Amino acid sequence: MQILGRALLGRWALAYAVLIGLALMAAQGHAQDNRLSALAQMDPARSSITGDAKETRLRLGISQPVAWRAFLLDSPPRLVVDFREVDFGGHDPAKMLGRGGVSALRWGPFRPGWSRMVAELTGPMKIASAQLHTGESPDVDISLTPVSKDRFETAKGDPDSALWDLPQPTPVTPPILRQDGTRALRVVLDPGHGGIDPGAEADGTTEAVVVLTFARELKEALSRAGIDVVMTRNENTFVPLETRLTIARQAEADLFISLHADAVQSGHASGTTIYMLADKATDSASQKLAERHDRADILAGVDLDGHGDDVARILMDLARTETRPRTVRFTQVLAGAMKAGGISLYKNPVQGADFSVLKSADFPSVLIELGFLDATADRKKLLDDTWRKHMAQVITQAVQTWAQSDAAEARLLRK
Ligand SMILES: [Zn+2]
Structure with missing residues (x-):
C-alpha cells in the first residue's frame, strides 16, 4: 500500500x-x-x-x-x-x-x-x-x-537550530505569557564576554565559549517551553555592555539573564551564584567581579562614562523601584529551583554587586555565575553535556514558575 x-x-x-x-x-x-x-x-x-x-x-x-x-x-x-x-x-x-x-x-x-x-x-x-x-x-x-x-x-525545517543533535521540534507548546498577558514571555539571554574579551580562562577553556554554548542550549530549552528568547550574541564576538542592554530594550525583554563562569582566584568557593544589582556589593569578591566585567569593556575601547547624568540616574532609580521586587522574586525562585534540582550552590547563592549589565530599569535582570572556571569541579560540570542540560532545565522551570507568580502579582496590583 x-x-x-x-x-x-x-x-x-x-x-x-x-x-x-x-x-x-x-x-x-x-x-x-x-x-x-x-x-x-x-x-x-x-x-x-x-x-x-x-x-x-x-x-x-x-x-x-x-x-x-x-x-x-x-x-x-x-x-x-x-x-x-x-x-x-x-x-x-x-x-x-x-x-x-x-x-x-x-x-x-x-x-x-x-x-x-x-x-x-x-x-x-x-x-x-x-x-x-x-x-x-x-x-x-x-x-x-x-x-x-x-x-x-x-x-529547510528549523533554521534556529545550529546543532544537529539538539532536541528538535516538539509539538507546539502553548506560550508562557508575559506579566500583562499580551504576548509570550520574552527572555533575553546574555552570554558574557566574547571575541577579544575571552573572559576567564582555565585549562584551555574560555568563559566566552562555555557560556555561549550554554546560552544556546538554554535558548532551546526555553523555546520548547513556549518562551521567546533573544540572544545578545550568537557567536564568539565582542559585544559592548551598552549594546547588550540596547538589544534587550529593543527586544522589550521581560527578563534579562546574563550568563557567566568567571574565575575568582581567592576567597570564593565553587558552586553557582546568582547576582542582582546592588549599589553596595555583598562582599569584596563580588565587588571585584563587577569591576572586572566593566574593565573588559573599557579595555576594548568602550567608554562607560558619559551617561551619568544625575536626572537620568534619579529616573532610573525610580523605575528600578518597580522592577526590583520582581528581580528579587526571580532570584529566590531561581535559587530554590537550583537547590531542589541538586545544583551545587555557593554558600550565599544570591549576591548583590554593581554590574553595569544589570543596570537596566525596564526589566528584571540577573547575572548567573554558572560556576567558577578555575575550580576544577565546576569546570568539569560546565564542560559536561548532561550537567548543562539539567541546568538549562532547572532555569527554564524557574522562569516558568516566576512568570506565573509575576503575572498573578500584577493582577493583584491592578485591582
Ligand atoms: Zn564573566
Whole structure:
C-alpha cells in the first residue's frame, strides 16, 4: 500500500508528516495494538541510498510501521528523519553510502521513545516525496532532488537550530505569557564576554565559549517551553555592555539573564551564584567581579562614562523601584529551583554587586555565575553535556514558575 507521495516543505510539513504517521496507524486499527509500543527493527537488507545527480533516494526498511517525520536543516544541509521506536541495532550506517547525494549518515536513539537518522547532503536539496510503505515489507522511502541555495532556504525545517543533535521540534507548546498577558514571555539571554574579551580562562577553556554554548542550549530549552528568547550574541564576538542592554530594550525583554563562569582566584568557593544589582556589593569578591566585567569593556575601547547624568540616574532609580521586587522574586525562585534540582550552590547563592549589565530599569535582570572556571569541579560540570542540560532545565522551570507568580502579582496590583 502506498500511503502518500507529496513534497514536505517547512515546519507545517513536519507536523503533517507526524500526523500522517499517526493517522496511518489509526486507519489500520493499530492504535490500540500492543505492537505499536514495541520497537521496530531496522532491516539493513531492505535499506539503501541510491541515485545520481538528479535524484537521491533513501529507503529504510523497518519491521513494522511507526510514526515518523522528515525535515531539512542547514549548515551543513542535511535530512533529519525521526522515528518513533526504531532500533537501528548495531548496523553501520556507512555501509549505505556510496551513491546519491548523501555524504555522511548516522543514526541512533534520540530521546526516550524516539530514534533519529541524520543524512548529510552534498548540497541543498528538497524533499520531493516522502512515503511510508506498509504491508509485507514496510519502509520509509524518501526522494530528494537538488535545489538552488535560495530554494533550500525556504524548504529547510528549523533554521534556529545550529546543532544537529539538539532536541528538535516538539509539538507546539502553548506560550508562557508575559506579566500583562499580551504576548509570550520574552527572555533575553546574555552570554558574557566574547571575541577579544575571552573572559576567564582555565585549562584551555574560555568563559566566552562555555557560556555561549550554554546560552544556546538554554535558548532551546526555553523555546520548547513556549518562551521567546533573544540572544545578545550568537557567536564568539565582542559585544559592548551598552549594546547588550540596547538589544534587550529593543527586544522589550521581560527578563534579562546574563550568563557567566568567571574565575575568582581567592576567597570564593565553587558552586553557582546568582547576582542582582546592588549599589553596595555583598562582599569584596563580588565587588571585584563587577569591576572586572566593566574593565573588559573599557579595555576594548568602550567608554562607560558619559551617561551619568544625575536626572537620568534619579529616573532610573525610580523605575528600578518597580522592577526590583520582581528581580528579587526571580532570584529566590531561581535559587530554590537550583537547590531542589541538586545544583551545587555557593554558600550565599544570591549576591548583590554593581554590574553595569544589570543596570537596566525596564526589566528584571540577573547575572548567573554558572560556576567558577578555575575550580576544577565546576569546570568539569560546565564542560559536561548532561550537567548543562539539567541546568538549562532547572532555569527554564524557574522562569516558568516566576512568570506565573509575576503575572498573578500584577493582577493583584491592578485591582
Ligand atoms: Zn564573566
